[in-house]
Amino acid sequence: MxxxxxxxxxxxxxxxxxxxxxxxxxxxxxxxxxxxxxxxxxxxxxxxxxxxxxxPEVDPVQEALSAAAPQDTRRQETLAESLQFSRHRSRIPPAPRIVPPPNPELNYRPGFPFNIILAPFSLASYILTRVFRIFAPLIPFLPTLLARLKSQDSTRVSNRRSLKPRDTAARFIREFEEQYGSNQLPFRELGYAHSLDEAKRDLKYLLVVILSPEHDDNDLYVQETLLAPEVIAFVQNKDSNIILWGGSIQDSEAYQVATAFNVTKFPYAALIASTPNSSSSSSFATSGTGMGIIAPLSGLLPPAEFLSKIRRAMDSHMPEINRLRSEQAERNATRSIREQQDSAYDRSLAKDRERAKQKREEEEKRKQEEESERKAEEQREQAAHKSEGWKMWRAVRIKPEPSTSDQNAVRVSLRLPDGSRAMRKFEGSAEVEEIYAFVECAELLDSAVLSKEIAKPEGYDHQYPFKLVSPMPRTVYDINSQGTIREVIGRSANLIVEPIDVDDEDDDDV
Incomplete structure (x- = not known):
């Protein structure tokens, strides 16, 4: 102990x-x-x-508690570092969750009459776009406007069929491999919204890559930056915790993402992670917001600079990610402990219910046995009462002993079970049952309470608990023997009264 x-x-x-x-x-x-x-x-x-x-051999509660206390990797910040981190936190732009329509339809293309009517406007738009492209370096806001016009124009004239997000991602991966060959970039074959939810749930980084096939730097960006061995190795490394999602600006989903991110320069990439200002609450895992762009990467970047910006953003954001992971581990451990407690309580409650059920069943069985015994006792008492009533009724109806002058009388000597003997004459014309009735009612024949008015008990069939046997040769005189006493026994007989078990006799008869 x-x-x-x-x-x-x-x-x-x-x-x-x-x-x-x-x-x-x-x-x-x-x-x-x-x-x-x-x-x-x-x-x-x-x-x-x-x-x-x-x-148990392994304590689930202790296991959950040991898993609930991960190493605290949260750094100890000074006041200046906290203020600097707070300023950095406020500059992180949000990464909205873009969900395309569930049933995308084909892009609307006007018919031939409308094309003729809209032809002058299309020509004017084309000329203005070319003019803006020439004067774009001189006016700061023109690149943004030109990019929007170009995106709208490419969306308007594109013959690409709109698909569901998963199918759009699969088409982008297929076309990417057809144009740039087989590669090891782990593009996620899911929609942007699903990839964002996965990164938020697992506290990983989401690297979004949006390409514009019509851009002059697109092919060079893909071949020298995205397909660089060091970039592929970094993205594939499990320790990087990166989910890679890519899309073409010609697709509706990628266009909506670029518009939400305010993309003004292609090619474009962005590193997205859980932002401190919206993920500190316990409802982070189920919240609809909480993801921010911690590293926007616009334009043509060398592989080294591309990776340097990503690593720098990840290093600066790592304390917040570690804090969130610690909180998530604590929540999981608390939930595990609660589940263990609930499971133990349910098992205990189930056993208590089983014990109560067994106790009720035993109590019901005991009551049934007592009720059966009580009914059997009542039946025995009723049977004994009816048997006594029948004996009194039958004793009154036993015929008197015939006189000595009756030549038809039969003399019978009876040896009773207690060893005593009884001698009596019976009318020769009486049945054998008369002898049985005499033996059964012998004690009542001299009783003063006998009366002719005694009625036979209703529904009672008396069974004699003995049989009459002649010793030499042994002959059993059954109560149902056919014929009179004179015909069955003769003028005289010595008979033995042998007790029998009524129940055993019934079994033998069956």
């Missing part, structure tokens, strides 16, 4: 109440109860279950 040095006075009121409840149910000593309650985290239901069922 374990011993403990803990004083009961040192326990909290909650622990004292748990100890009192536990000892009241189990009857265990306090010295042995306290260590068991400590191992059960002072959960009374778990402790009671372990007392009756035994403790």
């Amino acid at each position: 374990e011993s403990t040095d803990i004083d009961i006075g040192d326990l909290t009121p909650v622990q004292q109440a748990a100890l009192e409840q536990y000892t009241a149910v189990t009857g265990q000593d306090v010295e042995a109860a306290i260590p068991l309650l400590q191992r059960a985290q002072w959960n009374t239901q778990i402790a009671i279950t372990r007392f009756f069922d035994g403790e």
